[in-house]
Amino acid sequence: MPDANPLAQARVESRYLVDMEMNCIVCRRRLYVPDVSIEFVLASLEQTGVAILICPDGHAQLIGRKMPSGCQPHA
Helix, strand or coil: CCCCHHHHHHHHHHEEEEEEEEEEEEECCCCEEEEEHHHHHHHHHHHHHHEEECCCCCCCEEEEEECCCCCCCCC
């Protein structure tokens, strides 16, 4: 029976990765997101200001959106 989890399916179908331009704070490996999952990460950042990424070694990372100096978040 096929896996109904869209994130598990994305891991199988993705051939490209998006470099998140940050490293895991535990193992220092670069953090990447499958291109088919980037919409979920960006939506989480937009709606909540944070997202959870998992490094290749399985460490969870809570990331936040950087705001340029002087900018106020939307109310």
